[in-house]
Amino acid sequence: MNKLVAGNWKMHGLSSDLAEIKAIDDASRRYPSVDVALCVPAILIERASRAVPNFAIGGQDVHYADKGAHTGCVSAAMLVDAGAVLTIVGHSERREAQRETDAEVKAKAEAALSASLRVILCVGESLEVREAGGAVETVLAQLAASLPDHADAARLAIAYEPVWAIGTGKVPTNDEIEEMHAALRRRLIAAYGDAGRGVRILYGGSVKASNAAEIFAVPEVDGALVGGASLKAADFMPIVAAAAVGG
Ligand code: PGA
Numbered sequence: 001m002n003k004l005v006a007g008n009w010k011m012h013g014l015s016s017d018l019a020e021i022k023a024i025d026d027a028s029r030r031y032p033s034v035d036v037a038l039c040v041p042a043i044l045i046e047r048a049s050r051a052v053p054n055f056a057i058g059g060q061d062v063h064y065a066d067k068g069a070h071t072g073c074v075s076a077a078m079l080v081d082a083g084a085v086l087t088i089v090g091h092s093e094r095r096e097a098q099r100e101t102d103a104e105v106k107a108k109a110e111a112a113l114s115a116s117l118r119v120i121l122c123v124g125e126s127l128e129v130r131e132a133g134g135a136v137e138t139v140l141a142q143l144a145a146s147l148p149d150h151a152d153a154a155r156l157a158i159a160y161e162p163v164w165a166i167g168t169g170k171v172p173t174n175d176e177i178e179e180m181h182a183a184l185r186r187r188l189i190a191a192y193g194d195a196g197r198g199v200r201i202l203y204g205g206s207v208k209a210s211n212a213a214e215i216f217a218v219p220e221v222d223g224a225l226v227g228g229a230s231l232k233a234a235d236f237m238p239i240v241a242a243a244a245v246g247g
Contacts, residue, residue, distance in 0.1 A: 003216065003243040004157055004200050004223035006037040006120055007230025008060060008088060013044045018051045023233035025052035031244040035223070038230065039088050039120075042074050049083025058086035061094055062117070064107035076115035086118035088225070090146055092163045095122075102145030109148045109156070118155045120202065120225060121146060123184075127164035135162070135176075136183045143187055153198035158184055159225040165205025167227060174218050177203055181220035209238035216243055 007024075021038060028036040037056035040048050049057040063073040079087055089112060090105035105121065112119045123142045125135040139160065148156070160180050165171050172180075181201050188196035203215050204225030215221055223243060229235040 001198065001200065001222060002033055002035045004035045004037065004202060005236075005240050005243050006039060006058070006086075006088075006157075006159075006202070006223070006225050007236055008091070008204075008225055008227050009038060009040045009044075009231060010060070010093070010227060011041060012231055013040050015044075015047060017044075017231075018047060020231070020233055021048050021052055021055075021057075024236055025055040027233055027237045028055065028240060031240050034240050034243045036240055037086055039086070042079070042082075045079065045084050046082040053083075056085050056118075057083060058088065058118070058120075059084050060088045060091065062087045062089060062108050062112050064104065064111045066111075076112045076117055079112075079117060080115050084117065086120065087112050088120045088122060088159075090122045092122060092124050092161060092166065096163075102142055105146040106148060109146065109151075113148055113151055113155060118157070119148075119151075120157045120159050121148075122159045122161050122204070122225070124159075124161040124163050124166075124205070130162065130164060130172075136180060139180060140183055140187055143184060144191075147188075147191055151192065151199070153188075153192060153195040157200040157202055157223070158188070159202040159204045160184060161204035161225060167206070169206050171206050171211060171215070174214065177215065177218045177221065181218065185220050207239060209235060209242070212239040212242035213245065216245075 039058040089108040200222035202223040
């Protein structure tokens with residue numbers, strides 16, 4: 001199983017940043033054993049996918065409906081039409097700011113998979129929950145409620161992103177990551193049988209060049225979802241290189 005290193009550009013990226021996307025595409029060809037992707041703002045997807053036609057460009061969210069009266073939203077068919085091959089669903093910033101529920105995240109994942117997109121489904125606990133000792137239980141409950149009922153394992157990835165580690169420079173210990181990823185793996189096997197072994201489990205939250213190799217060496221870490229450090233090739237490519245060594 002190739003490691004997957006996906007960048008989440010969040011609300012960053014203008015036409016002037018297409019050169020950075022081209023640089024990441026170019027440099028990624030040196031690492032054929034790593035699947036590299038960039039999830040860019042919806043409005044940039046078409047330009048990005050035209051600029052780097054053989055590189056995986058994705059969205060950061062998708063609506064669960066095919067079409068309809070949903071002002072400001074983007075459907076899975078629209079993402080595909082613009083050239084996306086994957087999408088993130090259930091990122092904690094959307095679960096919080098847009099009050100997305102597990103049920104909505106599940107419906108979004110199912111809509112995206114039905115449209116042939118690959119999906120990165122995010123789960124993660126708050127600092128309060130981690131400090132109270134309820135991290136594994138909380139994240140497993142989130143997964144159980146947001147996991148698509150049927151999924152082609154090869155097209156689904158789970159990103160474990162502790163909310164308190166996103167954009168903060170703080171990361172869980174290797175033991176904490178290992179415990180969570182092992183629990184997620186067991187739950188995926190319970191849900192999908194043997195195919196659950198083929199779902200990649202990514203770690204996300206303050207991944208950077210200096211900690212990537214250590215994180216990729218943790219059992220059941222099949223890649224990373226990278227925010228801030230994915231915006232520039234110079235920061236992102238060392239993470240891809242670390243995944244190639246670890247894989
Ligand atoms: P970060 O973001 O790498 O900037 O912490 C990760 C994410 O939110 O996916």
